[in-house]
Amino acid sequence: MRIAQVASLYEPVPPPRYGGTERIISYLTEELVSQGHEVSLFASGDSKTSARLISIIPRALWEDVTPCANPSMYHILLLEEVIKHKEEFDIIHFHTDFFHFPIFRRMNVPHLTTPHGRMDFPEYIRFFSNFNDMPLSSISYSQKKPLPLARWIGTVHHGLPLSLYQLNENPSDYIVFLGRISPEKGVDDALQIARKAGVKLKIAARVGLGDDAYFEKLLPEFKKENIEYLGEITDKEKNELLGGALALVFPVCWPEPFGLSMIESMACGTPVIAYPCGSIPEVVDHGITGWIVKDVDEAVGALRQIHKIDRKKCRQRFEMRFSARKMAESYLTLYRKLIAGHSQ
Incomplete structure (x- = not known):
């Protein structure tokens, strides 16, 4: 499968320290590559991946010493880059905010958006009343409860590579x-x-x-x-x-x-x-x-x-x-569901 993963430009993928969303994007991307899929990662140029890296800035915005007055401009450029390559993918998976919705609603391309934050803000009700056709996946069942009107097509819990951490049966105090x-x-x-x-x-x-x-x-x-x-x-x-x-x-x-x-x-x-x-x-x-x-x-x-x-x-x-493999397989199920629905 030809898959695009789209990350924000604030942190590299994976981040050097804190940054849960970017770490999950990395684990998912690497697992999909290991399973033989053709994966492209849209992220900052200092990201590290075995997938094809497509970037529009050399360093993540929060890692760059040069102040950025308007980060949204770089994210619009990121979206433009995704659109340029859209025909190369069977599906595009966004891990960004929702700024791509007005454009991708009109694009004849299978896509999925995974929000990684809380979804219980009042303004989200009005927003998703308008965009209730955009396919979303939640990271927990709890996350999607405040927005039953949104188009949730599945829930995928986060996962980690099994080799990342080791069991310690003898803790300290x-x-x-x-x-x-x-x-x-x-x-x-x-x-x-x-x-x-x-x-x-x-x-x-x-x-x-x-x-x-x-x-x-x-x-x-x-x-x-x-x-x-x-x-x-x-x-x-x-x-x-x-x-x-x-x-x-x-x-x-x-x-x-x-x-x-x-x-x-x-x-x-x-x-x-x-x-x-x-x-x-x-x-x-x-x-x-x-x-x-x-x-x-x-x-x-x-x-x-x-x-x-x-x-x-x-x-x-x-x-x-909570393995990365289980996470990837769950997302692949959603990808296939969206691709099949798109071809009908």
Whole structure:
């Protein structure tokens, strides 16, 4: 199959550190190539891929030292490049926002859009009332619930290469918070959980865009005893950090679209303690890959019985549910469905 994957230009594919969407695009692209498909990746020029790379800028916008006053101009150029090549593909898979909708609605080309963020904003109802013919795939069942009027053709959970992380059956004595320093991600609750449980907490996270004041407010807490702030880390460092942890704490308070760090943790055999927001109940198998809890006190209680989670079974459940191969095969099913419908 001839497949185009279209990424935004803000981060390279894959990103050097934080950037869940771009990492998933990379894992999907590489898996499709390994299965023998002819894949083209539209992304920034500093992306690394075994697919054909088509770029319109040499460096990702957030990696470039030269300020960009209007990033939308580069994304319009990106769209123009996709249109130039459109006849070369059996299907075009967009992982960008929705700026291509007015044009691709009028294009005689099979295409799919996967939004990677939350979909519960009020303006989305009006938008998708207009564009309810555009095919979408969700990354969780929870993500699509606020927009039943949109044309959802399937749900594909994220997946990771099985070789990316290794099982560690002998953890150390700390818990981990991994991801982004933002109010909705719940790092303040993670600090409370660690303090009440009397355990060490390691925080590996990037400060969210516009969340500098929130970070500054929490900074004194990060400097207290038994708290270690690591900033952003690489996949190699993540493997060691997650594998050595008693648990990943994921106390989010927003409609989490997926939560990639949860399956990264499971891949290391490390259970997850998470609040039941958004996708969490469909990602975490309660009592098998972790515990779903309601608040800080329940999280502390779950941590005290974390030894009941079999880390080997945690890894096995990850392999069964969240591999890159499973993800790619699920997307291929959607591609074939769209191509078949287009030819009728």
